[in-house]
Structures are given as C-alpha cells and as structure tokens.
Amino acid sequence: MSLGRIVVNTTKRKFKPQRKALALTDSAANQLEKLIKKKNNDGFRLGVETKGCSGLAYTLDYNTPDKNKPFDEVVNEKDIKITIDPNALMYVIGTELDFVKGKYRSEFVFNNPNATGSCGCGESFIV
8 A cells, every 4th residue: 555655856955045143343353352351251242131112132241151051152253252142143143243433432333134123322122
C-alpha cells in the first residue's frame, strides 16, 4: 500500500544576506574604546527597556560576567565587544551606533531602520 510519493525540491534557494545585529561607525568605536580603557572593562551591554513617550529606550552599560544570559548575542565590531540582551535583539537588528560630538553636547546615536517613530526629545522609540 502506498501513501503517496515523496517529492524533493532540488532547486537552490537564494537566501538574503543577514543583517548584522549591530554596526559601529568609526566615531562610535573610538569613543567606546576610550571608555573601555578608562574603566578597564572588556565590553558593553546593549539592551532595550520600556520607558519614555514612545515606549522603548536603549540602554548601554558596561558588561560584567554576572549580567550574561544564556541567549545573549555577542557582536565583535572594530575590536569592540558588545553583548546584546536577548530581549532587545529583535528591536536592534540592523542598527548602526554612531557617536556625535557637537558644540554643546556629545552623545551616542542609534540609527535604527526598524524604528517607526520616536518622541520629540529623541529619548525613546517605537517599532
């Protein structure tokens, strides 16, 4: 008795290249390297928390072994180690981290292609 036939698809699928979880500009890498040397630390931890007008805000802090979780995504970009919290990964995939220095302030700027909006002050975003 036959239940049917098995068909094997032999055509090759073309996969889209995966986006990096996080990219750093040269300016951001230089600033992060200065902070690592100042604090004598081996890397940073990137996360997202619920806060602000739009709902989500980035957190960037020094990483310590006690903060590590089983499904962390570790990015080594331009000799900088950034650990991405597993709960934040879906919000930050494809994001570019930049460091902008102006006349009155200097700050890290997250250029996130997934963000559909942000609040007026730029502290929080929505996906």
